[in-house]
Amino acid sequence: MLSKLPPPDLSHPAGRANYQAELQRVAFGPRFLGLAALMLGALLEITPLVVRADFVGGYRIDKLGWACLIGGWALLLATVLFRSIYHHWRTSQH
Numbered sequence: 001m002l003s004k005l006p007p008p009d010l011s012h013p014a015g016r017a018n019y020q021a022e023l024q025r026v027a028f029g030p031r032f033l034g035l036a037a038l039m040l041g042a043l044l045e046i047t048p049l050v051v052r053a054d055f056v057g058g059y060r061i062d063k064l065g066w067a068c069l070i071g072g073w074a075l076l077l078a079t080v081l082f083r084s085i086y087h088h089w090r091t092s093q094h
Helices: 013-025 028-051 061-091
Strands: none
Touching: 013 061, 028 061
């Protein structure tokens, strides 16, 4: 569990900028992986149209593309949820 932190100081622009930077660091890894999975999924969906290949390593390219797209969106939604929970936790401490 996270330790007790003082609530963010949002009364002046520097405090808001610091808190915004802190929120950007929350769940950076899953957000980055989600975006990478979305880009890979989009690339895999476009590949059969350009290369005229349907299979890679015994798997259909479009199925791999859909799996990457679904996984990427799931990671991004989990990141949004986690950041919302973190924001609520940080601002509700007293």
